[in-house]
Amino acid sequence: MAAAPVAWRADGVPYSERFGDVYHTETGALAQSRHVFLGGCDLPGAWSGQPQWRILETGFGLGLNFLTAWQAWRADAHRPRLLHFVSVEAHPVGPEDLLRAAGAYPELAALAKELVAQWHGLLPGFHRLAFDEGRVLLTLCIGDVQAMLRTQRFEADSIFLDGFSPERNPAMWSPDTLKAVSRFARQGTGIASWTYAQGVRDVLAQNGFQLERREGLPPRRDRLAGVFAPAWTVRRRGPVSAHVERPGRCAVIGAGLAGAAVAASLARRGWQVTVLDAAERPAAGASGLPVGVLAPHVSPDEALLSRLTRAGIRATWLELDRLLEEGREWRGSGVLERRPDGDTRVPVGWNASGPNESWPANAAQLADAGLPAGAPALWHARAGWVRPARLIEAWLREPGVEFLGHAPVARLSRSAGGLQLCDAADRLLAEADRVVVAAGHESGRFAPALPLQSVRGQVAWGRMADGLALPSTPLNGDGHLIAHVPGDDGTLLWLAGATFDRDSTHLAPRAADTDANRARLERLHPGAAAALAPEFARGGAQTWVGVRCASGDRRPLAGPLSEPGVWACTALGSRGLTFAALCAELLAAQWHGEPLPLPANLAKALGTQRTRS
Structure with missing residues (x-):
């Protein structure tokens, strides 16, 4: 176009x-x-x-x-x-x-x-x-x-x-x-x-x-x-019951990407938001990945997920550009996606000079990544790497947001003062007009009707030794590889993975998963696998394990639950960086009767209502 x-x-x-x-x-x-x-x-x-x-x-x-x-x-x-x-x-x-x-x-x-x-x-x-x-x-x-x-x-x-x-x-x-x-x-x-x-x-x-x-x-x-000023009574269709007269107090359960994004979006609209997490610090769960890839899904038929991820990346990119330091906490470097099936088709009318931001990789892009000419791959120009914990911390610093650690929520109840959140000893942790459940794979405790699934993931990561030859551009496909990421101590980091183990919440590292990630890296980038082989051999490759939360159809769930005043923003799966900001803005728009950030049919595709028969 x-x-x-x-x-x-x-x-x-x-x-x-x-x-x-x-x-x-x-x-x-x-x-x-x-x-x-x-x-x-x-x-x-x-x-x-x-x-x-x-x-x-x-x-x-x-x-x-x-x-x-x-x-x-x-x-x-x-x-x-x-x-x-x-x-x-x-x-x-x-x-x-x-x-x-x-x-x-x-x-x-x-x-x-x-x-x-x-x-x-x-x-x-x-x-x-x-x-x-x-x-x-x-x-x-x-x-x-x-x-x-x-x-x-x-x-x-x-x-x-x-x-x-x-x-x-x-x-x-x-x-x-x-x-x-x-x-x-x-x-x-x-x-x-x-x-x-x-x-x-x-x-x-x-x-x-x-x-x-x-x-x-x-x-x-x-x-x-x-x-x-019509002379007749106008009857409008729509979920007006979700609308609030004015901002009030909101409690968010979970201090990962979903919860922090919701807190920031609501705080910008005047809400006083308390974010509660059982852990001492934010980003203690799956959102604590050392570094993650931000890249869209692209399909030649413009599938639903493709349209959703494009909107999500735009929403996230705005927040990264606004809140984080590029080059240290994130980098919009572009991402090269290898296509093992050889299919590099994009929708008809797309090309590198048009408004789209993904296209078949050219020889120069492949060469820069250390891949052979002709390797089937897509180039995503609007993509890169992000340190998720830094984005979460920035969102939780927004005026109007308070974080409470060591605050495990055991139950929700209703009183004259609003919704009460209590721990296992029935101690009151917070009282709010509305509650948002954003507790990752723990969300099912508060939303048992949602079709949630735990997905364990393990990655390998480490510090880059001097002279370690790894591509400067992140690679995605069957697994991913990210390198040259500034660490907190000034050294550079690399990360490769990840595994997908459904219905598992086991957090201990597994040697078999380390081997699986090495094999995945060998398929993704043989040169990088060879360069990192000594790191794996001498134990220089560390492991990180997290448990993601996914829905039955692998799309996020953002919307009301059956209990009045209780909402969910969860099931972001392996695309938390892509969907957190978008789902938060969608939820906030529904509360305030604002224009939606998505067409109505795409908003519905993210809503909790789709899970009800």
């Missing part, structure tokens, strides 16, 4: 040859955004003092409505805690055109650079971008407008109807599209557009909007503004 071309006229106005129309009038995009869209929805005044504000836009274009709203949010002392901006765009432009469009306005130029830094991999579907410590969230819905609107569910506070003129792009203004837009409106939702076309007004009025004519921005005489 190539970027949409933008033609720039001699007067500096951007023009779409696809639609034969300008992106904004000669008066200027910033003036149009402020006068027509923010002004038409009475912003920033309308959002003053609100916990969050949700804007839906049809037609992202050059992004100037988003940038203007973001700049207004930044400048407002009474801004909401969170600003959500959801925009549909069928033909995203290239990053150079975003920068050129915003470059004419000094107050937007720096924001545009931040936007462009995340403007990558825009394949059809949803893409969540985050700014200002995760308090400004842009959800780009790439695809045809009606299809994208069907896959998102939330109540908008403001609606921006933008896009090329009804004559040039009738699908954007069709009765079906405008009816779909109206489904996002609540009582009092503001709506604004630069067009005052009779056909648009008629359909909006039929769908419950009270409209008015306002003075347009020259050369246009008129513009449209209004509010959703």
Whole structure:
């Protein structure tokens, strides 16, 4: 999917040859955004003092409505805690055109650079971008407008109807599209557009909007503004019972990747979060792996897992970039995935110059990894290694999060003060309005109805001796190899593995598993196996064992349990780094009635509700 071309006229106005129309009038995009869209929805005044504000836009274009709203949010002392901006765009432009469009306005130029830094991999579907410590969230819905609107569910506070003129792009203004837009409106939702076309007004009025004519921005005489105020009672479908009026107290059971990610997401929304773990320190379980690989699943048919892992990696990458030091605590080096079956196909239309971030490895990439030319492999550009404990520690340092170690939860009960979490001696550990179970393979004690399975894994790891020749790029496939990772003492680490032993919680190292990891490494990278053979022979290779938690269908479980107020975020399996941030944001969005970070069908594929018959 190539970027949409933008033609720039001699007067500096951007023009779409696809639609034969300008992106904004000669008066200027910033003036149009402020006068027509923010002004038409009475912003920033309308959002003053609100916990969050949700804007839906049809037609992202050059992004100037988003940038203007973001700049207004930044400048407002009474801004909401969170600003959500959801925009549909069928033909995203290239990053150079975003920068050129915003470059004419000094107050937007720096924001545009931040936007462009995340403007990558825009394949059809949803893409969540985050700014200002995760308090400004842009959800780009790439695809045809009606299809994208069907896959998102939330109540908008403001609606921006933008896009090329009804004559040039009738699908954007069709009765079906405008009816779909109206489904996002609540009582009092503001709506604004630069067009005052009779056909648009008629359909909006039929769908419950009270409209008015306002003075347009020259050369246009008129513009449209209004509010959703239907004369009938609107009945909405959706899990409104999950919504909370205001943030309160939350207890999270488990201080691994899932629990820490949930705590951070909720704290950003104003929750006071207590994270409890039976161990003394966070990351004491499966999330304590010395270093892990972050890489997507890719399939030629765009399988469900492929789409989920892409969304998960984007969510995790934002947090890594925000919280950790690259090169020491994580590295976005790319990952080479060997394909033992020789299948290096990717979906039709993907290539190394397009918006995708995985493609068949070329000769140079294979040579850099020390593999022979022609070896079947995929190159994942948006991938790398992460030290999971460092990410967990960073999440638990977020304001509003408290960690309690040596706090084994034995039971949950309900009292007048909320949900109580007690230990085996019935000592009260915490009291909360809501509880999130994120206890890995121990989650079944609190959620016996969930189809959970323990999966034991063992890896080999050690310190790199001087002159040890190992590839600098992580390798994945039948096992993985990571090297040149800075350790706490300044030495470099390597890691290889891992085994998968289902229905086992045995934590003692096994010699047979060490042999299995050596054999796996020999298949993955014979040169590295030969280089590490002396380490294994003299006992320089250490072992690490952890027990993962997986679901029956190998997808995470994020959603409510049967007990009111008790939720789960668990079963991340061997993809905790990929899914923790995404599942946490999904859970938080459901609590607060926010736009989802995923299309509704993908969100459902991660929900606990799918396990109920």
